Amino acid sequence: MSVAPPKTVDETATLLRDGNYVADRSLATALHLSLAMGRPLFLEGEAGVGKTEIAKVLAQTLDRPLIRLQCYEGLDISSAVYEWNYPRQMVEIRLAEASGDRGREQLESDLFSERFLIKRPILKALEATGGKAPILLIDELDRTDEPFEAFLLEVLSDFQVTVPELGTIKAEEPPIVILTSNRTREIHDAIKRRCFYYWVDYPNAERELEILRVKAPNAPEELSRQIVAFVQKIRTMDLFKLPGVAETIDWAQALTQLDRLVLDPETINDTLGALLKYQDDIQKLQGSEAARILDEAKREMSGKAA
């Protein structure tokens, strides 16, 4: 039997914390609602703020299988939901021919029966394996196109899929559905209406430091503080792609590997690639600019400490 879902917002927050996920109270509330009311949770936010991670943590702490559907342009029913097993169907036709004991009607209904159905992520998610309804992660929904979104409507509101040849397949126990979007385009309202919505923002300094303590426990405390102050500072700058939490963690781990105890301009220059992913942005920061920001961040830190 799987772990029972949390009953209060506090329990949900604890659950996430147990899975090493540092969440805002607001996120815990939205997640709690989604779990308690059996509705999908729609997470939107910039890349690298920990949207996908939530589903993974849930799967781990609630002890349920995680089924992930990575969206891409042109994703269609046969790779997302189901496909018929054509080779086996052809063999079946040959067999029927050889034995000659089945009529047309019979053969047709035999050929398109569940035996020949290859289940893809969404159909799999509608089946509870071992009494555990899985967690279905529909990742980066904004990458797919509108027709697929429209198809999802049936799945998200009724947890069922209609196969024309077979009929409607309905989940006995609905899966926990998490959708994520990087907002490279607006998702249709009809989808959003069926979900609870939450915008995952960049964390504030305090929260980010907490995240670093959990995710990069080997980093020296002073280094973590400086990293957070520096990252928070450059998030206010006019860059093409602001660093997400994932980048902060990467950077902290990289610097720990390099045995740095504090940030200095030279180290920043050398490791900026872990934090910024566009050449323009790196160029903008390299050299004196990084030193200036670091100075500023340090001054603010000491100002706060005093």
Next chain:
Amino acid sequence: MSKTPKSPSPNLIVGGDDDGGRLAENIMHFARVLRTAGLPVGPGKVLDAIDAATTTGLENRRDFYWTLHAVFVNKRDQRAVFDQAFHFFWRNPQLLERMMSVMLPTMRGTDEDEKKKKEMSARVAEALTGRNEDEPDPREQEEDEIELDAALSVSANEMLAEKDFEKMSNAELEAARRAIRTMRLPIKPVKTRRYRANPNGARADMRASLRASARQGGDMIWLKHRSRRVEKPPLVVLCDISGSMDRYARMLLHFLHALTNDRDRVHSFLFGTRLTNITRYLRARDPDQAIDKVAAEVEDWAGGTRIGDSLHRFNADWSRRVMSQGPVVLLITDGLDREGAAGLAPEMERLHKSCRRLIWLNPLLRFDGYAPKTAGARAMMPHVDEFRPVHNLDSLAKLADTLSQSEVAAQRDMIRWRELAA
């Protein structure tokens, strides 16, 4: 896992005097406030909210806030409105009655203010489009116009087609607008990864084949075929509305409107000194109405140009949201930049790299001897895939032809232009 209660707990709806009853009622009033404020809140959402509030419980104000937030808000931009409404509404639930009476006049007040603003902007728009109030509204004229259209002699049409927008009289402009309304832009469709049944298709459609053969008893399998479905690529239009582009810009707006209503996935932006997204306004069916709305929204009509700055804003704020599906970009500008093309080249490069095809439409190209020698044009030229004129009806119509023409030919033209710019 707990089952979703299909109907909200009855005591929340019916209960007269207990707290629960008031809560349901209050949430309903709150939803109405949000609706007045412009959030898409339907009755279904109210029931959801009541349900959700019961699920989280009411011990904690912050949880209550995020509970209602999860239900009522479904876009990031709605957050601010929700936040204000929440804090105002739930400050003192006992004073609900009084608050509603306080809220309503203010709502109405803002409504009226807005109306005033609209009226004013309509007048501004009229002033801008040069239409006199005494003149009959073109919308009312529509039916006569159709006849007029047919009656317009061929030669008149031809003259109109070749006349520069800049030199047209008001009546001619009106006629040109009508012609533009029917224009289409045949950008080469792209293959998608979806398929459709096609007897001449190159790929076998196994599902259809097996179905057909099973229907016939399975003696023979007739191969059915399918082919890739094609689709128009999305279109992003960036149009310059600075002083030097003024006359064209208004005409081009009509063109943009025709484009927006002809195909899906068109995003339009105007820029002079700042960038404005006008996609939503252009979706109005009626062109005049749409353009009135645009005129009311845009603040930098016929001012200076800061191309580099505007493109930077586009790249930073919009690129990721509208450029993800490989669009064709139409950049409409004369390349005359007030800032001496400061920072223009890198922004052009970024723009070029994030789209399928970048087409520069330049009204100055009407002059035979035009050479892209200004600082702006030189900065832009290396990063465009096609360079076309856009100054009269004829060039708009030709644009349609050239865009469907081969990319190789366009490439040849570009080599010449780049040499001129160098």
